[in-house]
Amino acid sequence: MSINKPAGVLYSALLFIATVHTAWAGVCLFTKYPVNGLPVNVTLVVNNVIENPTFKSSQTISLPQTYLISVVSAAADVNKVFQYSAQYYSNLGLMITAINNVFANQQKRTYWEFIDAKTLKPLECGVSTFVPFNEDVILFNLTTY
Ligand SMILES: *[C@@H]1O[C@H](CO)[C@@H](O)[C@H](O)[C@H]1NC(C)=O
Numbered sequence: 001m002s003i004n005k006p007a008g009v010l011y012s013a014l015l016f017i018a019t020v021h022t023a024w025a026g027v028c029l030f031t032k033y034p035v036n037g038l039p040v041n042v043t044l045v046v047n048n049v050i051e052n053p054t055f056k057s058s059q060t061i062s063l064p065q066t067y068l069i070s071v072v073s074a075a076a077d078v079n080k081v082f083q084y085s086a087q088y089y090s091n092l093g094l095m096i097t098a099i100n101n102v103f104a105n106q107q108k109r110t111y112w113e114f115i116d117a118k119t120l121k122p123l124e125c126g127v128s129t130f131v132p133f134n135e136d137v138i139l140f141n142l143t144t145y
C-alpha cells in the first residue's frame with residue numbers, strides 16, 4: 001500500500017502548524033463557512049502585555065457579515081493599532097504574523113492567539129475561514145506557548 005503523499009505532506013504541515021500556532025489549527029481549515037452578507041457589529045480587541053511598549057485597543061466595526069480577516073482590515077482602516085501582517089499558506093489560508101508591528105517570535109515563543117472573548121475559547125479556525133456573527137467580540141492576544 002502506498003501512502004497518499006499529498007495528504008501526508010499536508011498532515012505534517014498541519015502538525016507543525018498545530019504545534020507552533022495552536023490557535024490556527026481547527027475544524028474549519030478546509031471549509032469556508034458561508035457568509036450571509038447581513039449587517040453585523042463585530043468588536044475586535046487587541047492586547048499585548050508581553051512586548052514593550054504594551055498596548056490594548058478595541059474597535060467595533062459595522063459591516064456586512066464577512067470573514068474575520070476583512071473585519072480586521074476594516075478595523076485597521078480606522079484604528080492603526082489593528083494594522084497587521086499576514087502570510088498566505090496554500091490551501092490553509094492566511095495566518096496573521098504581526099499586529100501593530102509586533103511579530104510572533106519563535107525564540108520568545110510568542111504568538112497571536114485569537115480568542116472568542118465571550119467564551120474565552122480560542123477560535124477553531126484561521127482568520128480567512130472564521131466568520132464572526134453579530135455582536136461577537138474577538139480578542140487578539142499576544143501570548144506564549
Ligand atoms: C450595530 O450597532 C448600531 C449602533 O449601536 C445599531 O444601530 C445597529 O442596529 C447594530 N446592527 C446590528 C445588526 O445589530
Ligand SMILES: *[C@@H]1O[C@H](CO)[C@@H](O)[C@H](O)[C@H]1NC(C)=O
Nearest residue numbers: 049050115120141142143144
Ligand atoms: C493574554 O495573554 C497574556 C500573556 O500571555 C495572558 O496572561 C492572558 O491570560 C491572556 N488572556 C487571555 C484571555 O487568554
